[in-house]
Amino acid sequence: MPSQPPATPRKRPQQERSQVTVQAILTAAAHILTEAGYDHFTTNKVAERAGVSIGSLYQYFPNKASLLLALAEHHADQMMQLAKDHLETTGDRSIPEVIRQIVAAAVAAHAVNPKLHLVLHEQVPHSEVMRQFDQAKMENLLRSFLVQQCDQLQPKNLDLTVFMVERTIRALIHGAMTEHPEFLQTGELDQELTALLSAYLLKK
Amino acid sequence: MPSQPPATPRKRPQQERSQVTVQAILTAAAHILTEAGYDHFTTNKVAERAGVSIGSLYQYFPNKASLLLALAEHHADQMMQLAKDHLETTGDRSIPEVIRQIVAAAVAAHAVNPKLHLVLHEQVPHSEVMRQFDQAKMENLLRSFLVQQCDQLQPKNLDLTVFMVERTIRALIHGAMTEHPEFLQTGELDQELTALLSAYLLKK
DNA sequence: CTAAAATGTGAATAATTACTCATATTTTAT
DNA sequence: ATAAAATATGAGTAATTATTCACATTTTAG
Known part of the structure; x- marks a missing residue:
């Protein structure tokens, strides 16, 4: 049959x-x-x-580099997806609330695979190449948020501000991950980061 | 003779x-x-x-590592010396002025040998080991400044604040060195960094 | 001057590791 | 069933590079 x-x-x-x-x-x-x-x-x-x-x-x-690249790209996609999800539901419009939301999104994105993230961004030789995926997208995301919120920002001013905010968020999350995981656990980092950036942007 | x-x-x-x-x-x-x-x-x-x-x-x-270490130690000594010089003459006592001074000291220290600094801190494998020289000293320096200025800071709060300030300064200077040298040239970085941290600390 | 100590030499070693290729196995389409 | 295409194998190659060591040269002290 x-x-x-x-x-x-x-x-x-x-x-x-x-x-x-x-x-x-x-x-x-x-x-x-x-x-x-x-x-x-x-x-x-x-x-x-x-x-x-x-x-x-x-x-x-x-080659070896292409394997690392593939890994970094996939990981960046996961992070960006999660960050976008956190930023979709944007009812609030006050600067501190928007900042809090951005910080929360960044922290959540870094929690996707923290160990892998740190290795890709801090151990791998020429890690700049790995960062290309995250960074540009994050900056664009930030830029549009900032334009929406603070329309008094000049274009030149905008580049500078985006740089300040993006770098600060990234550095403090990385720093906490490597040296003070307790700040992440307790939520102290979210709070302080929000305070830092809110105070900065409200003065603009 | x-x-x-x-x-x-x-x-x-x-x-x-x-x-x-x-x-x-x-x-x-x-x-x-x-x-x-x-x-x-x-x-x-x-x-x-x-x-x-x-x-x-x-x-x-x-071995190779010891050569790198010697280099890093010497470079850190130079940086710390320059930073201390900048912080000696402390007439002013207002928080923004103190912050401005600290920022200026950090920027000046990073100008000792910027290229070498970046390679030692961002290219060399296990660069954490290289950082041990700079970082601990910088944090102690900051800690004493902050205690002098904001005596309402709690000990736990202090660790967190020192972490926030030290990391932010370092990250933004490094970021500017690698991606936006123009911000360093024009002094915009000093100004924004001072604004960022002053706003943050004044709210404490 | 002379022997010992200090310093310098560089070919050779040994380990690591990214990557290749000749060959074998599996799958597909007819 | 079978040939071609796709996939898998892993011992071997080739290049790199940190480190050694047997030996040469220079300096010092007496």
């Missing part, structure tokens, strides 16, 4: 088999970075942990 | 000859870091540039 040909065509291995491999590699890469740090991040170890041969790794990632 | 024995004893080679060598190595190391970046910072290249054999380098620096 010949079996029916399956309704869904047998899944294309070009698609699925390799996608599983790619995913295993990415997962293994993230695991090694977060658990062992960049010092131990070698392509051979990643392949081993992924349960895949080193040759397969190089079939999908032409 | 036998010459007089020199009044000053012939300078001890253990002292001078080797000191010249050590200095040449340190200078070459700084040069390679600032001009070529950490990627090209190999011990053999340092020795070559210093006009010294690789063996001599290892006579005075047991």
Whole structure:
């Protein structure tokens, strides 16, 4: 009795088999970075942990840097998605409330995968390249918020202000993650960061 | 005709000859870091540039890390000295003036050797280790200033505030150095940083 | 002057690691 | 069933580079 040909065509291995491999590699890469740090991040170890041969790794990632890039891009996407979600529901319009919201969004975004984030942004050589994903988008997001709120800001002033705010948020979240996790736990960081930036922007 | 024995004893080679060598190595190391970046910072290249054999380098620096450490320590000393000079003459007592002074001191300290500073703090692997010199001293300096000025600060509050201020200053100066040198040139950074922190501290 | 101490030399070593390629296995389409 | 296409394998290559060490030169002290 010949079996029916399956309704869904047998899944294309070009698609699925390799996608599983790619995913295993990415997962293994993230695991090694977060658990062992960049010092131990070698392509051979990643392949081993992924349960895949080193040759397969190089079939999908032409070099080590491209693997890191893929990881950083995916992570940045996750962060941006979460940040946007936090910023959608914007009923309030007072500057301190908007700032509080932005800070909360940034803190939440950094909680997606804090260990991976720190390694990608502070351990990986040439981490500027990794930052390209986060930073530009964050600055644009901030810029539009600020324009909406403080229409008395001049364009030149705007660049400077966006720089001040973006850098301050990022630096203090990173600093808290590495040196004072308790400030993050208790919410003290959110509060102080909001206070810092509100006081600054209200004076404009 | 036998010459007089020199009044000053012939300078001890253990002292001078080797000191010249050590200095040449340190200078070459700084040069390679600032001009070529950490990627090209190999011990053999340092020795070559210093006009010294690789063996001599290892006579005075047991390993590559110790060379970086020596460089970082010397650079931190220079920065701290300059910062202290800026903070000596403290006639003013208003918070904004004190803040302005602290900001100016930090900016001046970072101008000692900006390129080297950035490489040591952002390119070198495990740059946390390099920061140990600057950071603790900076925080202590800040702490005493803040205690003097805002005596209503609680001890727990103090740790948090010192963290906020120190990190913010450092991050914005670094950010300006790498991405917006024009803000440093024009003094806009000093002004905004002072405004940011004054507004924050005055609300305490 | 001379021996010991200090300093200098640089070819060689040893370890690491990103990446290749010849070959094997699996899947697909007919 | 079968050939072509896709995917997987992993031992091997090649380049880099921190560090050593056996030996040379210079300096000092007596």
